[in-house]
Amino acid sequence: xxxxxKSGVDFIRERINKDNETGKYNKQVVTxxxxxxxxxxxIGHAKSICINFGIAREYNGRCHLRFDDTNPExxxxxxxxxxxKDVRWLGFDWxxxxxxxxxxxxxxxxxxxxxxxxxxxxxxxxxxxxMREYRGTLTEPxxxxxxxxxxxxxxxxxxxxxxxxxxxxGACVLRAKIDMASPNITMRDPAIYxxxxxxxxxxxxxxxxxxxxxxxxxxxxALEGITHSLCTLEFEINRPLYDWVLEQIGYPHRPxxxxxxxxxxxxxxxxxxxxxxxxxxKYVHGWDDPRMPTLSGLRRRGYTPxxxxxxxxxxxxxxxxxxxxxxxxxYCLREDLNMRAPRVMAVLKPLKVVIDNYPDDTVExxxxxxxxxxxxAGEREIPFSNVLxxxxxxxxxxxxxxxxxxxxxxxxxxxxxxxxxxxxxxQDESTxxxxxxxxxYDPASKGxxxxxxxxxxxxxxWVSAAHAKKAEIRLYDSLFTxxxxxxxxxxxxFIDYLNPNSLEALSxxxxxxxxxxxxxxxxxxxxxxxxxxxxxxxxxxxxxxxxTVTLKDTxxxxxxxxx
RNA sequence: UUCCCGGUAGUGUAAUGGUAGCACCACAGACUCUGGAUCUGUUCGUGGGGGUUCAAGUCCUCCCCGGGAAGCCA
Numbered sequence: 001x002x003x004x005x006k007s008g009v010d011f012i013r014e015r016i017n018k019d020n021e022t023g024k025y026n027k028q029v030v031t032x033x034x035x036x037x038x039x040x041x042x043i044g045h046a047k048s049i050c051i052n053f054g055i056a057r058e059y060n061g062r063c064h065l066r067f068d069d070t071n072p073e074x075x076x077x078x079x080x081x082x083x084x085k086d087v088r089w090l091g092f093d094w095x096x097x098x099x100x101x102x103x104x105x106x107x108x109x110x111x112x113x114x115x116x117x118x119x120x121x122x123x124x125x126x127x128x129x130x131m132r133e134y135r136g137t138l139t140e141p142x143x144x145x146x147x148x149x150x151x152x153x154x155x156x157x158x159x160x161x162x163x164x165x166x167x168x169x170g171a172c173v174l175r176a177k178i179d180m181a182s183p184n185i186t187m188r189d190p191a192i193y194x195x196x197x198x199x200x201x202x203x204x205x206x207x208x209x210x211x212x213x214x215x216x217x218x219x220x221x222a223l224e225g226i227t228h229s230l231c232t233l234e235f236e237i238n239r240p241l242y243d244w245v246l247e248q249i250g251y252p253h254r255p256x257x258x259x260x261x262x263x264x265x266x267x268x269x270x271x272x273x274x275x276x277x278x279x280x281x282k283y284v285h286g287w288d289d290p291r292m293p294t295l296s297g298l299r300r301r302g303y304t305p306x307x308x309x310x311x312x313x314x315x316x317x318x319x320x321x322x323x324x325x326x327x328x329x330x331y332c333l334r335e336d337l338n339m340r341a342p343r344v345m346a347v348l349k350p351l352k353v354v355i356d357n358y359p360d361d362t363v364e365x366x367x368x369x370x371x372x373x374x375x376x377a378g379e380r381e382i383p384f385s386n387v388l389x390x391x392x393x394x395x396x397x398x399x400x401x402x403x404x405x406x407x408x409x410x411x412x413x414x415x416x417x418x419x420x421x422x423x424x425x426x427q428d429e430s431t432x433x434x435x436x437x438x439x440x441y442d443p444a445s446k447g448x449x450x451x452x453x454x455x456x457x458x459x460x461x462w463v464s465a466a467h468a469k470k471a472e473i474r475l476y477d478s479l480f481t482x483x484x485x486x487x488x489x490x491x492x493x494f495i496d497y498l499n500p501n502s503l504e505a506l507s508x509x510x511x512x513x514x515x516x517x518x519x520x521x522x523x524x525x526x527x528x529x530x531x532x533x534x535x536x537x538x539x540x541x542x543x544x545x546x547x548t549v550t551l552k553d554t555x556x557x558x559x560x561x562x563x
Numbered sequence: 564u565u566c567c568c569g570g571u572a573g574u575g576u577a578a579u580g581g582u583a584g585c586a587c588c589a590c591a592g593a594c595u596c597u598g599g600a601u602c603u604g605u606u607c608g609u610g611g612g613g614g615u616u617c618a619a620g621u622c623c624u625c626c627c628c629g630g631g632a633a634g635c636c637a
Binding site (some may be wrong): 008009010014034036038047068070071076128131133135137138139141142169170172173182183184185186188191193194195196206210212213214216217232233235236237238240245259261266314316317318319320321322323324325327328331332334338339373402404405413414415416447448449456457458459460461483523526528529530531551552553554555556557558 | 564565566567568569570573574575576577578579586587588593596597598599600601629630631632633634635636637
């Protein structure tokens with residue numbers, strides 16, 4: 001690493017570079033991702049995962065996955081499994097470095113005993129209400145607890161009783177003895193151990209006291225040899241306590257906490273509490289509902305791990321509270337899918353087209369390129385016959401200006417097939433609805449091209465009626481109508497901003513026959529429609545696809561602009 | 564009201580005393596068998612006042628604005 005600080009390097013890497021220059025950690029970089037197993041991971045966690053695992057990879061270090069499981073009341077094994085799955089899916093590997101804070105309960109306990117012996121911690125019998133009073137306020141200092149000067153022997157004995165389950169839950173806590181007048185309230189004799197007689201998902205009933213986050217996290221970091229403990233801004237105020245604990249316990253390795261801003265995205269909510277509510281109150285179909293910003297939801301929606309990693313990298317790292325445009329995430333997604341998604345044809349809202357001059361006993365298999373962005377993706381063949389379906393939107397009886405699609409007398413190109421010209425339409429006598437469009441085709445245009453200089457502006461996708469497979473296609477839109485669903489001014493809550501049209505399920509869609517062989521999770525570009533992926537609900541009788549994201553649609557934009 | 568952290572185009576993010584740059588969005592155009600992709604261009608910015616300096620987004624100072632903090636949550 002050069003002596004000059006490089007342009008474009010964020011403040012965390014800058015710090016690591018400096019540590020490597022000074023040899024602070026012997027050029028080791030060890031980070032960790034420390035989720036609490038009390039919910040599913042979301043896109044905000046993805047940023048943290050990419051930073052922690054990404055930096056470790058970049059500096060040839062390592063990143064630990066550590067479950068911060070110090071609160072048995074809220075944590076469940078289900079969440080542990082989903083978290084592991086999501087981290088792996090994102091493309092990261094903790095190798096053998098899978099840890100649980102609960103692995104350290106004995107050591108953490110021993111450090112607490114030492115702290116008591118050093119006169120730096122005491123058992124406090126103030127009730128929670130009293131503790132709040134004694135803590136003071138943001139503007140006033142706190143008062144010392146009457147239990148603050150208990151003898152070491154008494155504290156040791158009391159803590160032992162807490163540990164042995166001889167005291168009731170809530171009866172007392174172990175507190176660090178720091179400074180009740182500190183301007184930083186975190187330092188006003190914080191609780192470091194509380195009594196909880198709950199069954200822990202890993203340690204069972206071994207413990208009835210559990211260490212608090214502030215005491216657990218820094219010790220876990222030290223024990224694991226973490227060098228750079230990267231966390232979000234809300235822990236900034238806890239940093240003096242992090243350092244205080246490590247200073248007191250005198251452990252030889254000293255990790256350092258560095259904070260960065262958490263990710264905010266517009267049109268979504270990120271709090272675990274709110275996501276949980278969406279699930280439990282059934283506003284969505286589960287944690288992996290494709291409208292959810294959870295990693296399992298994004299995965300089912302069709303987001304690729306690559307695009308999420310790229311996104312995380314591009315948004316950068318800073319200490320500024322910021323909100324990223326959802327459009328930027330979609331940009332990263334489209335960029336990835338554009339290069340990799342096979343193109344196929346699917347008709348969402350079918351309109352029957354009959355080619356009157358095409359023999360009704362003939363089927364031609366037309367070669368179709370799979371991905372114009374990737375020659376190696378090759379070609380496939382799709383069947384063409386005299387009865388087809390095109391998109392309802394691709395035909396208009398009274399076309400608006402600049403409409404380049406099919407209308408009476410107009411000629412368009414059927415992608416990979418022929419030019420067709422509309423000769424007549426069949427309408428339902430009572431409703432006026434167009435039920436069938438009749439066309440003629442130009443045999444000289446086979447493959448979608450002619451040698452004359454004829455220009456055909458419009459190109460439609462289509463499927464052959466006799467060969468197409470039926471499918472259900474789920475069109476997703478933003479879950480919220482408000483850019484900032486967390487905005488609770490005007491007495492509203494995020495529930496009030498739910499988008500009633502966030503899901504439109506279409507049945508009777510028709511897709512080209514090859515899609516029958518797709519597997520859940522496979523992604524495609526449905527030509528001119530967007531990117532879609534096969535949903536796990538899919539069966540051989542009922543193909544199901546989710547719309548991941550639309551293509552940019554300048555025609556829709558034009559129409560919108562013109563009212 | 565106290566303490567801490569921040570403030571660069573609409574949104575993100577660079578510039579570490581020396582030309583305010585990049586990306587997304589928006590808009591306009593070119594090109595195109597996807598109204599896709601690609602390419603080109605345009606609008607738009609250092610929160611404010613003082614100060615130091617040949618030179619300030621950057622250093623000093625005062626102010627303004629935003630966020631966080633009073634769990635036996637993490």
